[in-house]
């Protein structure tokens with residue numbers, strides 16, 4: 001992908017420093033070999049997540065100065081509502097503090113003990129809220145999504161035959177909604193195609209099963225449809241986003257990704273009864289239905305971020321940075337998930353450390369090794385993230401054992417990406433000979449990914 005100059009100039013900078021090797025060794029030991037527990041000032045280039053870590057524009061910051069902090073009826077809420085209605089097309093908008101706020105409310109509204117929720121690969125918090133309300137998640141993503149080397153451009157597609165088999169097995173009345181992620185985070189930021197989403201809509205409509213979109217990175221997904229799906233090349237990203245949403249009954253949105261905000265989110269639905277139910281729960285869990293756990297200034301930042309996110313030059317600049325890092329690693333022969341996703345380059349830790357058993361956590365081990373090499377922080381997306389099967393208690397073994405390098409939007413330059421590429425190439429060469437990984441010294445009961453501690457085996 002050609003690397004064109006960014007469509008912005010820098011107005012404010014935040015100094016960063018490279019911790020010394022000795023500081024990095026001390027820090028990773030103190031963090032129990034879990035990069036999630038490193039302090040930010042111990043990290044040089046932070047690719048832990050693209051969630052909430054993006055650089056806002058001067059207009060977003062300016063918007064924060066005029067945020068309406070009224071408890072009820074904030075003007076900022078109505079500007080946020082108008083932005084969601086204009087670009088995503090849903091009529092009823094319920095503000096929440098971030099994506100998990102939407103997942104909590106949606107699951108409490110729709111999921112009951114015994115519910116079955118099909119989706120295109122799990123995401124940790126989404127599945128956690130479905131399970132907390134007694135539901136069971138069923139992965140119905142196409143099998144190629146689990147193959148890091150498959151070059152198919154739409155690995156986020158739903159396997160419609162698998163979905164239909166599940167519907168007939170459990171009964172449509174036990175399926176409160178189909179959960180569709182765009183893009184699919186745990187597959188490496190892989191998009192779903194418009195054709196598949198259209199066919200999914202037709203299938204679910206036959207059984208009167210709603211489709212709820214996880215829209216966290218839906219603008220990135222729209223870019224991939226524009227670039228790679230026939231018949232969409234002449235449409236704008238904004239038009240494609242609108243059409244994607246038009247095929248669904250609602251969406252959960254973390255505004256911390258596509259919308260460049262540091263906090264914020266929303267739940268949007270078409271059904272007025274569901275909207276009413278959700279608004280009643282917002283008062284219990286998020287605040288009032290006109291601020292939803294956000295300050296007025298945050299709602300301003302989100303509203304302006306939505307408008308910026310669909311600008312063609314912004315989304316192109318975003319995608320090209322991720323593609324640049326991915327292409328450098330591919331050229332060096334480092335095993336990564338292909339095609340390169342929208343928000344991250346995912347290192348195939350199982351291929352990079354083939355001699356490390358899955359229950360010694362290759363991805364966790366690789367993330368620690370990468371930090372030690374250069375102060376670069378990635379995130380484990382493998383056995384540790386997958387957690388334990390609630391029935392057997394055994395570690396779940398997802399087919400993908402990845403270290404995700406998520407690129408924050410408008411934050412790092414190509415020079416930083418070159419530092420990361422050189423470090424990954426060095427580390428990957430060293431790790432081929434590594435034969436042992438890590439073992440737990442502390443394992444939390446839920447979402448262990450964040451708080452677990454390890455020691456070298």
Ligand SMILES: CC1=C(O)/C(=C\N=C(/Cc2ccccc2)C(=O)O)C(COP(=O)(O)O)=CN1
Pocket residue numbers: 048049050051098099100101123124125126181185214216254255256265449
């Ligand atoms: C597709 C998708 C997401 O990626 C997402 C959050 N992603 C995150 C943040 C995260 C969350 C849990 C474990 C590790 C990292 C990411 O680092 O990728 C949420 C929750 O949103 P929230 O963080 O605003 O609550 C919903 N859907």
